Amino acid sequence: MTTEAASETEVKKEPEKSEEQPAAAEPDAAAQTAEPAAGDGKKEPEQPKPAGNNPAGDNPGSDQPAPDGAAPPAPGEAPQNPEAPPPTSEKKKEKEQPAGKGISRFLPPWLKRQKSQSQEPPKEAPKEGSEPPAKDGEPEQGPEGKEPTPEPQPEAKEPPPEQEEKHSIGSADTQPVKEEKAEDEEVKETEEKKAEEVKKEEEQTAKPEGKPAKSPLKLTKKMKMVVCQVAMLDGTQFSCEVEKRAKGQYLFFKVCEHLNLLEKDYFGLSFKDNADQKCWLDPTKEIKRQIRSSPWQFAFNVKFYPPDPSQLTEDITRYLLCLQLRQDIASGRLPCSFVTHALLGSFSLQAELGDHDPDEHRLDYISDFQFAPSQTKELEEKVVELHKTHRGLTPAQADAQFLENAKKLSMYGVDLHHAKDSEGVDIMLGVCANGLLIYKDRLRINRFAWPKILKISYKRSNFYIKIRPGETEQFESTVGFKLPNHRAAKKVWKVCVEHHTFFRLVTPEQPQKAKFLTLGSKFRYSGRTQAQTRQASSLIDRPAPYFERTSSKRVSRSLDGAPVVSVTDSALKPDASAPALSSPVAEENGREPGLELPSDSKSKLRVKGENIYVRHSNLMLEDLDKTQEDVLKHQASISELKRSFMESTPDPRPSQWEKRLTASPATSLRLQAQGKTPPRTEAALPDGKAEDKSADVKQKPEPGELAEVEIEETVVIEEIRKAPKAKPATPEIAAVPEVAVISAAAEKEKKEEKRRSREASTSSESHSESEEEAEYHPQVASVSVEQIKEEPEEEEKEEEEELSKETPPPAVSPAAEAPPDVTVVGKGAAVVVKEEVEEEESAENTAVPADEGQNGHPEAPPEEEEEEPRVNGDASHEAERIPQVICCSEPPVVKTEMVTISDTFAAQKTEISTKEVPIVHTETKTITYEAAQLDGSGDGEPGVLMTAQTITSESLCTTTTTHITKTLKGGLSETRIEKRIVITGDSDIDHDQALAQAIKEAKEQHPDMSVTRVVVHKETELAEEGED
């Protein structure tokens, strides 16, 4: 938007319009704000909805930013002509020297502030200005109108642009601040409400993010905008304002819009962490929490290198891949020979410059290009020589040739990580589409194809893969690698899970998927796996987008052509509206907003506490009615209980802790649990089968799909753990030091008992695990398959349920034939939430979350994480799912506190709790369906296990394992859902809050179901690094 020419008249007009509208809008906004405030007291979703509906629906976090920028200018003209704003801004720019100033008029005060704070370069400012307005045009018309208006008024009144800016800035600041203050409280409440609504939003995900989300944000005005700098592949910088709490998704989609990229699943945003390590931005998580103290600088990169680029649908996608590969080659990340450097360089020249022109193209014409890490004259000559031979190739053809040659390079698409083998020898782990490669120096010394890998896990700084036994081998083997640190280990693990999900879970068995899809919303999920992406991109039927090629160094233009502008206007919309792709992609986008909202809610909900294990709490239907306040109360009570418990209990078993630290990751626990559930042993299935299932899952609702995929993998992992001894972690888990079970009435005593029981159970479990190793193998192989075949439909339903839970509560209930049992897991190390229809203790359960809050970790992330996983499922982000799949054990946990709130089934549950402590037991419960029923229902009638399903999702801090069991008792079918939520993390995370959020979500998700038990097991990390 830096364009200078601007018509003053137009500018003026707009402001005026804006003024008028703003005035009207303000009242509305005020009303809205008031509403939230009123609602504050009550936690009910309804109240939040008013405020939240618009805002929440959209994107609590992300929405705000976009609207803000766009809102002011748009109000007047935008409604009528969405496109109008951009031109005006341009004109302004032209006239006014500083484009920023001109733009500033239109921008809301707070935006200006932010910019100033951020000290964005002039270039950025113009871009932002231009983009936002365009976006606003359409989106704002709908919801936004009101909020933006108030601020615009001041600006509009002041005629001269520059003066206006100043004034507006001042006024804007003040106003926003006030609003913020007033609203803050309200906001919190509203946010909470929003969080609830978020779920709804997620359901609605199909909606375009843009419009609805923006409006809400504006209303709240909390949004603090941050300017993100994104380094594009062509060397340009794309700056984009994002609400501070926006999730990675939001930014990513903005970037994709900017690029006019539809086949976006191969790409991702990366950033450098404090250690200067490149990390992938998790789309489902808040950006701020991922980058932490790092600057808001990102890079747009290829995340999954398509093995066969020729199968990409659009040239623009191939072009971007080419740019990435040129970067990889120039940096030496993709090694290749001299000849290959020359050949690839010559194709680059052909694509960028066209046919070689002897007159125009002297040797120096290629000096701007970098073809190799160290470029020699000889190489350049060779490049030119080869360039001459490409005469006639169009840029697209040259790109295709480039890719055809590049894809054959042995290191193409291999993501390398430094590690040491079991003997301390330096090696490199290479993650690629086909599996995991092990390099020593440049030599490939081992390779593990995905089908050969049963389980992927990491514990502390160790990364493990469990290998399927070969034909001549009887036992699985586990290969361990030592990484520099815990983060590195987790990073590798995540990358593995992502790659496995993306490349391996493509299911050739479409038919089944189709079934699943029919049940759920298939198309929503598209884009996550390569198969889905391909399917989605096959539907693209837009004219090939125009884009300009820029030599890597000369850069300076944005890749996209005209379309980009329009895209920006409808930033959110484009995705949704995107032609063919839209179906899957759009849905994802729609969900994004929802995701964002959760984060907000989380922050509000924050509960102190580290890891809390919530075991039993019976949540009745009443729970649903309970407001957030009630929940908070409960939490508070719980927190008290925890405190008392903490105080009373010394560290029971240091040794156990140690064991844990070393061995048990959350995943291991999960695995164990799953092991019990063997019937579902999807995990056990051979890769192919697993894939199929996963594929099915994926097809279902987006969020669910991810979860499903993960589940499959996790299941596998579980199997491994159970069966193989290799899983040292599980035993450790079992040895949870402190376990407190609180029955509704007497907490402490029960706690102690429970602890005892737990310990006993844990010990037994651990034994069982070790013993189970032998058993599991067979089960995994045979059982899983059979089960799968038999119960495909049921599973699907279950999956759907899960998904529905995650997204919209209502959906879940229907999906489950017998909604009754829902287990809600609390958190700490692991949270299992079981909801049983019969149980009345729900109230207590609600309290549980509050208790968790006690832990009082400053960071709300856990909640987000929990939500995210769900969302992920919905959103269908691979990254999110990936984490879930992965078994993560977070070593640092020192103390474990068990708080069991429940009651009727305490005894029975105790077993579970014990199990839970280890993390595994929860799943175990589900697995042992009969036992669980006895405990929960008290009927004692043996049920027929119809289906069992376990889904595990993991985010950075939170691992959610959902186990769904359907049983047939008498004529009634009962669906029991157990969720185990393990919140792990550095002290940064507010576990309590996360737990509370998780429970709340669970309830919301499954309105029809009652929460039977909430068990909170809290493990405090005494010293993380001890083992490291």
Added chain:
Amino acid sequence: MASVRPYGHFTHAVVRGIPESFGRKAEGGETDGECETDLAKAQRQFGVLTGALRQKVGLQLIEIPPDPNLPESWRIEDVAVIQGDTALITRPWKQQRRSEAEALRRVLSELNLTVVEMGGEEGGSGGATLEGSDVLFTGKEFFVGISSHTNHRGAEVLADTFRDFAVSTVPVCGGARLKNVCSMGGPNTIVIGNSEGAKKTLRTMEQLTDHHYEVLTVPEDMAANCIYVRGASKMDFLLHRPTEECPNSAPAFQKLTDYTLLPTACSEAFKLGGVLSSFCLLINRKLQI
């Protein structure tokens, strides 16, 4: 990867004649009692081999004269690894063999190949050793047998030289060389022996590869070493050990339909651990200037 094309397209073969010192150890003729070699017969067999390559297969043959001071110089395969336009001069395990490459360098330069020196990098003794008979290039990737004559560092140098390709290390059992138990029998076919060691090597290769290969298993390990060339007229030529030398493996080669089978004796060289492929370096130099 301009150089990537299916295995077997060769235009030139570089060979080196049998010296009179054939069969004598460099140190001074300490020959195992069993290794009584017949020089004349060896030279005859060499002649048959080169004749087949030139006249039957149609390769341009470049023959380097034998050097009596280099009794093992006929095993020219060991001295260089050539892929595409690049030739890596190896660093044989035996110190006295390292001078064998001198004559070869000139030839390779004349062929306009990019010659990469391996010895120079490491310098001195402690370093990498690599012999071509431990290197199997499949057209898509390299396998380097870690044997008594080839070590990891040598393999690393190879990997550093041919960066376009995956270089995997595989174990070689029983003091043999990788090429003693396997070779390429077609663009996508690996011929492998049936010994336990060979099977182990094959398993490792299968584990490490990203590609799929057809596997032709022959009962005798010695039969697993063949020379495959895809001729100008898209004819498949396979030089393999004759029935007299490998009676049990003949049927296996009959499975290769549409192949022009060229039984080639190699009994004398085999007494010294040599195989068919030991005699030649195959090169594709159509663009020869």
